[in-house]
Amino acid sequence: xxxxxxxxxxxxAYAVAGLIVIGLFVWIWIDHxxxxxxxxxxxxxxxxxxxxxxx
Numbered sequence: 001x002x003x004x005x006x007x008x009x010x011x012x013a014y015a016v017a018g019l020i021v022i023g024l025f026v027w028i029w030i031d032h033x034x035x036x037x038x039x040x041x042x043x044x045x046x047x048x049x050x051x052x053x054x055x
Contacts, residue, residue: 004010
């Protein structure tokens with residue numbers, strides 16, 4: 001495969017796709033941390049979640 005004239009393009013496409021997937025994982029992880037901290041701050045300040053069945 002490496003002797004193919006298009007191998008550079010193919011490898012670059014896989015590298016870019018991999019970086020995008022890794023970036024999405026990092027973005028989700030950072031967002032999860034910020035939402036978790038925000039929920040903890042709300043619960044600490046006295047705001048509570050509704051219990052099941054009280055809709």
